[in-house]
Amino acid sequence: LAKTTQPISMDSYEGQEVNITCSHNNIATNDYITWYQQFPSQGPRFIIQGYKTKVTNEVASLFIPADRKSSTLSLPRVSLSDTAVYYCLVGRYSSASKIIFGSGTRLSIRP
């Protein structure tokens, strides 16, 4: 499993765009990058996954540079309900291996 490094916490305001960067210097060729979101008292839920360049869905965008040693989760026009912990995961898409969530980034959105 590739080791990931994320900021411990971030603050922003409603209506702003928030970018959370994850470093994964030892990412392997077959590794994907996945982001999960966890609200208080709930288990994590999937947000977005990508392999290279840019991926966008109705919730977020994921930017991955050519060297793939980092990735950025972008949340457009955040609201108070985006206050959560965000986890960056890196590893092979499908394998008989464990998945480590790590500490994540605690995002706080203010009015």
Place this chain on the structure above:
Amino acid sequence: NAGVTQTPKFQVLKTGQSMTLQCAQDMNHEYMSWYRQDPGMGLRLIHYSVGAGITDQGEVPNGYNVSRSTTEDFPLRLLSAAPSQTSVYFCASSRTGGNNYGYTFGSGTRLTVV
């Protein structure tokens, strides 16, 4: 389709007591895992299983036992509860292991050891 069901939702134990946290899934997922989450912290992997009859240790396995006799069930046993095991426990399942987008989590068991 119930997904991942954890029982109980809340539990208070005395130091030294043992108990089993239950986890069941009805999605025919091969991969199941247990995590603990302490206040203000991330998820730490306790044990995981890639199929019936196969289990392995995660990051923090000490004080916990697991078994996987069926595809559906993955109970977590606390052998002799300690205050350091006070935490919220999450069970998760997925069709396979690895970094995929299909992890389904249970609603958690909040355990307090006094």
